[in-house]
Amino acid sequence: xxxxxxxxxxxxxxxxxxxxxxxxxxxxxxxxxxxxxxxxxxxxxxxxxxxxxxxxxxxxxxxxxxxxxxxxxxxxxxxxxxxxxxxxxxxxxxxxxxxxxxxxxxxxxxxxxxxxxxxxxxxxxxxxxxxxxxxxxxxx
Amino acid sequence: xxxxxxxxxxxxxxxxxxxxxxxxxxxxxxxxxxxxxxxxxxxxxxxxxxxxxxxxxxxxxxxxxxxxxxxxxxxxxxxxxxxxxxxxxxxxxxxxxxxxxxxxxxxxxxxxxxxxxxxxxxxxxxxxxxxxxxxxxxxx
DNA sequence: GACAGATAGTTTGATATCAAACAATATACC
DNA sequence: GGTATATTGTTTGATATCAAACTATCTGTC
Numbered sequence: 001x002x003x004x005x006x007x008x009x010x011x012x013x014x015x016x017x018x019x020x021x022x023x024x025x026x027x028x029x030x031x032x033x034x035x036x037x038x039x040x041x042x043x044x045x046x047x048x049x050x051x052x053x054x055x056x057x058x059x060x061x062x063x064x065x066x067x068x069x070x071x072x073x074x075x076x077x078x079x080x081x082x083x084x085x086x087x088x089x090x091x092x093x094x095x096x097x098x099x100x101x102x103x104x105x106x107x108x109x110x111x112x113x114x115x116x117x118x119x120x121x122x123x124x125x126x127x128x129x130x131x132x133x134x135x136x137x138x139x140x
Numbered sequence: 141x142x143x144x145x146x147x148x149x150x151x152x153x154x155x156x157x158x159x160x161x162x163x164x165x166x167x168x169x170x171x172x173x174x175x176x177x178x179x180x181x182x183x184x185x186x187x188x189x190x191x192x193x194x195x196x197x198x199x200x201x202x203x204x205x206x207x208x209x210x211x212x213x214x215x216x217x218x219x220x221x222x223x224x225x226x227x228x229x230x231x232x233x234x235x236x237x238x239x240x241x242x243x244x245x246x247x248x249x250x251x252x253x254x255x256x257x258x259x260x261x262x263x264x265x266x267x268x269x270x271x272x273x274x275x276x277x278x279x280x
Numbered sequence: 281g282a283c284a285g286a287t288a289g290t291t292t293g294a295t296a297t298c299a300a301a302c303a304a305t306a307t308a309c310c
Numbered sequence: 311g312g313t314a315t316a317t318t319g320t321t322t323g324a325t326a327t328c329a330a331a332c333t334a335t336c337t338g339t340c
Contacts, residue, residue, distance in 0.1 A: 006266065007157050007257055009273040014154040015200065016280040017147050034326065052289060060155065062328050067290055069326080089288040089335045117147055120279040125272055126146065132261060132269045133149040139260040140156040174296065192319060202298050207320060209296080229305050229318040284339085291332070297325085306317070 006136075013117075020116060024109040030102065032076070036061065036069055038106065041078065041095070045103055049082075049094040078102065153257075160256060164249040170242065172216070176201065176209055178246065181218065181235070185243055189222075189234040218242065 021035040036059060043050065043058040052070065056063045070093055073079035078099035084090035118126060161175040176199060183190065183198040192210065196203045210233055213219035218239035224230035258266060 005254075006270055006273060007153075007253060009270065009277050010150050010154050010157070012200070013147075013273065013277050013280065014150050016277070017150070020280070032325095036326070053287085060152070061326090063289065064291080064329080065327050071290095072325095087288085087336070091289070113147060116280055117276055120275045121272060128268065129272045129276075130145050130149065132265055132272075133146060133153065135260045135265075136257055136269075137149050137153050137156070140153065140160070140256055176296070193317085201296090203319065204299080204321080205297050211320095212295095227306070227318085231319070282340090285337085287336075288334085289332100290334100292330090294328085296327080299324090300322085302319105302321070304318085304320100306315100308313100308315080310311100310313085 017113060017117065020113055021109065024112055028105040028109065030105065034069075036065075037073055038109070040066075040069055040073060040093075041099060041102060042106055042110070044079065044093065044095045044099065045106060049092045051084075052091050052093060055093065073099070157253060157257065160253055161249065164252055168245040168249065170245060174209075176205075177213060178249070180206075180209055180213060180233075181239060181242060182246055182250070184219065184233065184235045184239065185246060189232045191224075192231050192233060195233065213239070 018035045021038055022033075025031075025033050025035075025038055039059040040055060043055060047054075047058075050058070052063065052066055055066050055070070059066070061069070070079060070081070074081060077096060080094055080096050082092045082094065084092060121129070158175045161178060162173075165171075165173050165175075165178060179199040180195060183195060187194070187198075190198070192203065192206055195206050195210070199206070201209070210219060210221070214221060217236060220234055220236050222232045222234065224232060261269070
């Protein structure tokens with residue numbers, strides 16, 4: 001596998017981004033959370049209360065994985081579940097006060113990640129890069 | 141979410157590439173192998189016999205993970221271990237005949253992945269993209 | 281209204297992955 | 311030569327993740 005292979009680079013960057021996320025969560029005193037938990041919290045901050053199924057879309061993981069991740073967040077007190085009143089199959093996931101209180105931390109972590117990733121590239125390059133990545137993503 | 145676009149896209153592409161790899165391995169009759177196993181086989185095809193420690197470098201995983209991955213490849217008959225004669229701590233990992241026979245498959249899978257990823261972009265865009273990704277990768 | 285098929289989530293079992301502790305061996309320094 | 315330190319790899323325990331089977335509920339059609 002060639003070291004300048006685009007796919008290889010993407011794998012490396014993805015790995016580093018995840019590692020950075022984990023480190024930052026830790027640094028902000030948010031212990032025991034993986035990047036995926038952060039993504040869920042971010043989705044809830046952005047969209048408010050959402051269904052499990054919507055979460056599988058937002059963070060692109062198997063529904064059984066979402067069940068496990070959400071249950072952990074419930075156990076840690078960041079998130080709560082609520083049965084839909086009209087459709088009993090549906091579960092709504094929302095932030096607790098404790099979860100909502102994470103907003104400043106999550107925003108700052110997001111900012112840190114962005115800063116680190118974009119450190120060496122200009123706004124124009126960023127646009128170029130995003131456009132190319134979108135092409136690749138939509139073609140795969 | 142907009143501003144995290146690039147990192148988000150990289151995550152998506154990484155996921156799809158891994159999924160494609162797994163599907164292709166399966167399609168070539170190489171069953172029960174994850175992308176990481178493919179990376180190890182690829183490394184061995186490229187470098188010949190290597191030490192465990194070298195493998196952790198090549199595929200960038202924890203050494204205990206490498207132990208597990210290699211043991212599975214041994215169990216499946218693709219790979220063999222050999223103790224170094226002068227330094228007894230060292231283990232050399234090499235392909236068996238059965239492992240070496242995978243070369244054409246692995247090369248074709250690699251080609252397929254590349255083709256799929258580069259489907260919509262020109263050679264020039266590819267160079268631009270690789271350069272930008274390298275900048276990001278080295279800055280993280 | 282009953283029944284077939286669709287949908288929402290959970291459970292179960294398996295695997296890749298990591299970190300920390302460990303064992304075995306080699307090297308350096310006195 | 312003997313002891314402290316470094317290295318190579320494994321073991322152990324925990325977690326995220328997936329796929330497949332399952333449960334419960336809803337919806338559409340006869």
